[in-house]
Amino acid sequence: MAPPTIGRKSKPSGRGGKNDVRSLKRKRDVEDHIKLQKAVEELDPKAETKSFSDLPLSEPTSKGLEASHFKTLTDIQSKSIPLALKGKDILGAAKTGSGKTLAFLVPVLENLYRQKWTEFDGLGALIISPTRELAIQIFEVLRKIGRYHTFSAGLVIGGRSLQEEQERLGRMNILVCTPGRMLQHMDQTAAFEIDNLQMLVMDEADRIMDMGFSKAVDAIVEHLPKQRQTMLFSATQTKKVSDLARLSLRDPEYVAVHEAAASATPTTLQQYYVVTPLADKLDTLFSFIRSNLKAKIIVFLSSGKQVRFVYESFRHLQPGIPLMHLHGRQKQAARLDITAKFSSSKNSCIFATDVVARGLDFPAVDWVIQLDCPEDADTYIHRVGRTARYERAGKAVLFLDPSEEEGMLKRLDQKKVPIQMTKPRSKKQQSIKDQLQNMCFQDPELKYLGQKAFVSYTRSIYVQKDKEIFTINNYDLEGYASSMGLPGAPKIKFQKGDDSKKIKNTPRALLSSDEDSDVEAGSKKPKKGEVRTKYDRMFERRNQDVLSGHYSKLIAEDEPERPDDGLVDADEDNDFLSVKRVVPMDEDSSDDEEVASGPVAKVISGIGREPIVVDSKRREKLLKSKKKLLKLKEKGQKVVFDEDGVAHQMYELEDEDDFARRGTVEAQRAKFLQAETARVQEADLDDKQLAKTKKREKREKKRLREADEKAGIVDGEALELAGDGGDPLALLASLPLDGEEEAPTVKRPKKWFEDDSDQEREAPKKKRRLIEAEDEPETLEDLEALAAGLLQ
Template sequence: MTQIQRKSLPVSLKGRDVLGAARTGSGKTLAFLVPVLEVLYRRRWGPQDGLGALVISPTRELAVQIFEVLRSIGGYHTFSAGLVIGGKSLKDERERLGRMNILVATPGRLLQHMDQTVGFACDNLQMLVLDEADRILDMGFAKTLSALLSHLPKSRQTLLFSATQTQSVTDLARLSLKDPVFISADPEAAGLATPDSLQQHYTVVPLDKKLDVLWSFVKSHLQCKTLVFLSACKQVRFVFETFRRLHPGVPLLHLHGKQKQATRLAVYRKFTRSKHAVLFATDIAARGLDFPAVDWVVQVDAPEDAETYIHRVGRTARYESAGNALLFLCPSEEEGMCRALEGKGVTVEKTKIRASKTQSIENMLQKLAFQDPEVKYLGQRAFVSYMRSVYLQKDKSIFKLEELPAEAFAASLGLPGAPKIKFLSREIAKKKKNAQRIVPGTDNQQVSEVAPHESSDEEESEESGDEEEGQESGSEAEGSRASRPPEEAKGSAKPSKTNGVRTKYDRMFERKNQNILSAHYTKLVDHGADSEEEDDFITLKRADHELPGAGLPESHNLSKRKLKAGESKKAMLKYKGAPTKLVFDDEGRAHELYEMQDPEEVFKGGEREVAEAGKKYVQEERGKLMERDVLDKAEAREKKREKKRKRKEREKGAPGDDAYLGPSVQPLPEDDGYESPEFELPSASDSEDEAAPPPPKRSKKAPNSRPERNTSPELNNLEDEEELALRMLRSRR
């Protein structure tokens, strides 16, 4: 056993809380996994007892490594173990979570399961292990860890292990340990945080020469396994893509936090199995990962602090093997970093790089950036990411942004010029705003110089980062100022940049298209090069603008068309996903609303039972169809009878029917004594009168047709004609 295992195992097996501090590669993983298995075995832990031990790791790769070690040493036990990390299917983890006795997890995903997974309980937890506990707190998991501890029982046993463990009483109280025992692996060698078998060197390299030195190092160590640390994800991507196109003659890999989980695991396993390879990585690979047989750890960018340096170089010279470490430092970082390392007891020797052995790749990178726009874009993002990482560092005695050669660094990345960095312009604007100024027209001496305006090339362009576009916009602004009439220039009373301070009125008159833009629209428009070249601190952005709906929800400021489009089913499914609903059975268990049955449970009887179930289903459906067919036929016959009945009623013309058109008109008598006044018929004999045909009778099919006019010669007076007319009118009514 190693020192940390020999000292911590007896204490852990007694049930005491342990604080273990040991340098990297000293066997801390077995120091807490062996007590986990032993304690659960002694207490006869079974599947029905639920979760018994919980191991929390700061990174996914370290959690995977711990889980693999647990599988290798726990194969002789009947415990069930699970791995819960981000980037995997939440549904699959949720189904298996309730059956686990030992769980290895990252803090964020574990808290998500505790809050959302139905039936996941830790009330019976026996042991809690925090690996790399200080890193968990440094990565911003302090609130998450506090929330996790609130879900766990207080009667548990807690084990904390790390290479740079602090013994602060505040940290221990926050992690709620009970009378912990502090165990250090090498009390006789206190202050030595790195093993003796590790050869550590550093070299001073200007920022614009780092990639040249790194390329020369890789070309001269093709038969080695090298781990290269950079400060930002975009730097890792740029170096990997450019070096891959230059074909150094050794396999290249890259690992950073922006990759998907499956890709990260594949890269981790591939580098573990490789004999000769170069892995470009961020600090995600600096903690706890056990890469076998790593020959060199090269730190191109300076670590955040001495603790990060210790963890980085700990990836080599693990346990009893040897290793080498090389640190690149800028001239402005050398003094501060050496002082910080000496404070932690780390001795690093200085070495020099032969200029004759260094190959410059600046021209090759420029050619790649010219031929491939993707490489140029990655270079711009890498430049901005590195400058921001230096700007955000806490220790300003080491990281001095103003002393870095920005233009030369951009040229070393193959860029035609330094991209714009907006956070620098904001910082300059603050300095200019707080600086003391003289009043124009007075003889008083200026107390302090106004902060010089940096060139716009040092500002970040989030959208394009293109140097040519910046030059075009700058020339366009110069042209607009040159085209201003001399009367307007005199009226603006603009002092020169060297002997005065520009006022807000000067800046207002320098804006383009001021005669056509309204005041409201001017606040919403980013004026581009002109506004950036002046004072950025007066630029109003859309988020800060107070619209009439200020104080109301953000949705009140949107148009009706956008609100309606956002409420559509398609938009809701796109951004919110398909709706889900849980229902509870009589026993209180939660189920999805439309839940499929388990095929294994339904068809557990074999093929014969499946065939019988199919035949039974077909017979039931056939019976239902026959019953429905009988009902449909009866309904059709009833409709046919009703239709026939209505047709007969229409033919009879019975009252109350829709076809009834009123009483039929009776025909006039054959001889009513009428004689037409207009046409005097000649007198005829009685025989002829008797032989005269009667007027035609009205047809039954047309009861409302007009009756034919009777021209009887007996109706000679006007009264008879009126009477006839009245009868005809009544018949029409």
């Protein structure tokens, strides 16, 4: 025997030791939670805190912040995080680039940690962002600072597979999403439950509560529980009572750290504006880019079609700097790729819409150029916030048309935005009008993009609410079209409608004089410097249909003769002036009665509400067009047939008196709910009974199948039936008759390629075709003969 060990401690058994360690760890975690909860309760929200270490944060959050190099608190973080840790509803407003993302992500992690939230508790926090790019950025920050937590977090945005998101959605504790896709999951994903939601966060809340997202946000809030913590953050916070009431906020704390500041934008941001006519905007922009080839520039435009045109045209001009473009119509993968490229580049220029204007953090942006005037001062503040972030320096330039200058400067002054005027240097000014015109002439696709960009820009001005800044008649649209290289300004529908209204309301005397003046003006020769193409000459021709009457006669000769029904061409009439034909509609008037001057018209009834009068060739052609005849027909009504075959409308309104006679609305509602509840219960009972019957039948089939299998093993041959519905006569015919002996089963000899196990395995099988070989094949000829037999 081995000598006993002296001085060694005996190890506890493996299972008991592990349990002790787990229980100690669990006990330590409980104590930490109690200490953390007590520290949060004792926290003074008004006390000044400068670093994250001064806050009562959990160990996983502290480690995540330290690993991500977040140590000191910004103004918005120091004032909002203590209030959020105590469970208060918050309205947070701070300048762009002031660290609002951490101001709501840290409380989200801490509140769920203190409640011991697990994946089995469902969704605990919902973070809503207006754009996909901002949602992705928030999710990346959440992954960094929450890397040591055990929560599951998900990103739900458009442009991805809905099915993949549905499979994972039920296991998420924190969701970062856009409003549209979130509402889609609430309506379509069955496993998605939000009854236990603890926190709702809206980043860029004023944009989310705006008209573009209002319906989606209202629908989302209806699904959420009333008892929750709500936090709204933005650089320009909404204070409307209606907006706050829609979100069910409870005594919200308004945290505005820069409200008393002298300006609404960062102090390190230099802001300028340039007054340039609309026709010179592209020239000035190209000259600016050529002068700043080693800078990182963001150029904002009002629509995605303008972004495409400016990007494609400048790309052909090759200014000497990498060009990119980003707008909402691009696919999600392309948007992510462009965003990553621009973030990692040192010097480049990106043309973008307001998709990029909010929340996105592009490092080291030097210039923000607003080629198109923003719709309001809030949009201006968010656009220029892409530069001068986190106390870095930056510059911004706003391009203004002379008609926009006074109104826009007034709006910026009201928002405390310091901006000063500057002028471009005339020596460095370049003109690209001739080059753009040449490119549009050679490339029809670029010309098409230019036309679409022109229309979208004009519409964006027309629909603006602030008419003090945006008045469509004050813009030089013809000059803008020529500066884009277009041969002329495209026609726009809303302008055409306005012109038609003016013509309709003009007195006839003035209208005739205007037409005469137009004819005289049209007869004038074009200016010497104006270029007229063959298409212009073609469209200026008059009397283009002078041969139409003769051509119709030639066609009529080839067709079979038709009886004269009075429908003749106007050219064949003897009257110089065409007169409207009067049709007799009275029943007393006879067919032979002569009516007015001109041939008798044909009257066709039964198509529409009123009979159709065919008094010209135009009206006759109308009868051949199904599309135009539909306008004359009455709208059809959908009918259903009852059991007796009587047709009636699909939906019939009940009389109010009959409805009131049956009782009050509450009583009828209660009665309807009671009846529906009883019906659902009966259907539930029927379903359960049906499920039991199916289960019993399945069990019986399984039992019979097992019995058949056992019988097949004992007898050595399985008796095959046709199933439950098999023919019993076939079974009786297979049995031996009286006095007959059942033929003994002859065991076939074992082949050379078989062993005992193979023969036993093949015993219960039937209808198997065997090719017998007397001896084992030795030569190639024997193998070929065996293969031929198998193939046959």
